Amino acid sequence: SQQGEEDPQALSIQEGENATMNCSYKTSINNLQWYRQNSGRGLVHLILIRSNEREKHSGRLRVTLDTSKKSSSLLITASRAADTASYFCATALTGANSKLTFGKGITLSVRP
Amino acid sequence: GAVVSQHPSRVICKSGTSVKIECRSLDFQATTMFWYRQFPKQSLMLMATSNEGSKATYEQGVEKDKFLINHASLTLSTLTVTSAHPEDSSFYICSARDSTGRSTSNTGELFFGEGSRLTVL
Numbered sequence: 001s002q003q004g005e006e007d008p009q010a011l012s013i014q015e016g017e018n019a020t021m022n023c024s025y026k027t028s029i030n031n032l033q034w035y036r037q038n039s040g041r042g043l044v045h046l047i048l049i050r051s052n053e054r055e056k057h058s059g060r061l062r063v064t065l066d067t068s069k070k071s072s073s074l075l076i077t078a079s080r081a082a083d084t085a086s087y088f089c090a091t092a093l094t095g096a097n098s099k100l101t102f103g104k105g106i107t108l109s110v111r112p
Numbered sequence: 113g114a115v116v117s118q119h120p121s122r123v124i125c126k127s128g129t130s131v132k133i134e135c136r137s138l139d140f141q142a143t144t145m146f147w148y149r150q151f152p153k154q155s156l157m158l159m160a161t162s163n164e165g166s167k168a169t170y171e172q173g174v175e176k177d178k179f180l181i182n183h184a185s186l187t188l189s190t191l192t193v194t195s196a197h198p199e200d201s202s203f204y205i206c207s208a209r210d211s212t213g214r215s216t217s218n219t220g221e222l223f224f225g226e227g228s229r230l231t232v233l
Contacts, residue, residue: 035224042205043224
């Protein structure tokens with residue numbers, strides 16, 4: 001089964017609200033990354049958090065990592081209609097040049 | 113930022129023909145590129161890891177004779193879907209890791225192409 005599992009599978013919020021998306025994984029990791037995908041397009045890297053980090057910020061994004069619970073959350077504050085997309089977490093296992101394993105993704109819809 | 117160009121973005125072909133998809137890193141070198149397949153509203157499934165100058169590493173269940181991968185230079189990997197059938201219709205995405213050391217980690221971010229939608233009639 002896949003390493004990363006996001007929840008909820010779909011999220012619909014009003015513009016201006018915050019969106020919280022969660023990801024759980026099963027094995028020890030080197031780092032966890034979040035990506036965004038607009039419909040029919042490639043993926044765009046959002047943020048990377050290492051296994052020895054607990055929280056990271058980038059603009060309106062806040063990522064947390066709890067290695068004891070093997071979970072991560074992505075918070076988008078003050079959401080905009082343009083944030084509408086699918087969001088994936090991906091885990092890199094220990095070791096150099098490790099491949100990434102993607103979760104199933106969360107579809108976020110931000111209503112204007 | 114790093115750019116990965118994938119071509120073609122869309123291709124329609126007849127059953128039995130072969131289709132080649134190119135993945136180029138435009139402003140960085142990539143000793144490793146990855147090929148994914150994505151079904152509608154689903155996650156990315158890693159098909160194979162493309163290694164410059166050596167054979168690709170295929171994931172379990174992926175037919176290497178069906179999906180030929182060539183990584184002849186530090187900026188180009190190609191995926192050829194041979195004798196395509198309708199069940200091969202899918203969205204194929206490549207990604208590359210910057211091997212020039214700009215990433216702060218050996219397992220740093222991947223840069224993705226825009227994907228190629230293959231439709232086999």
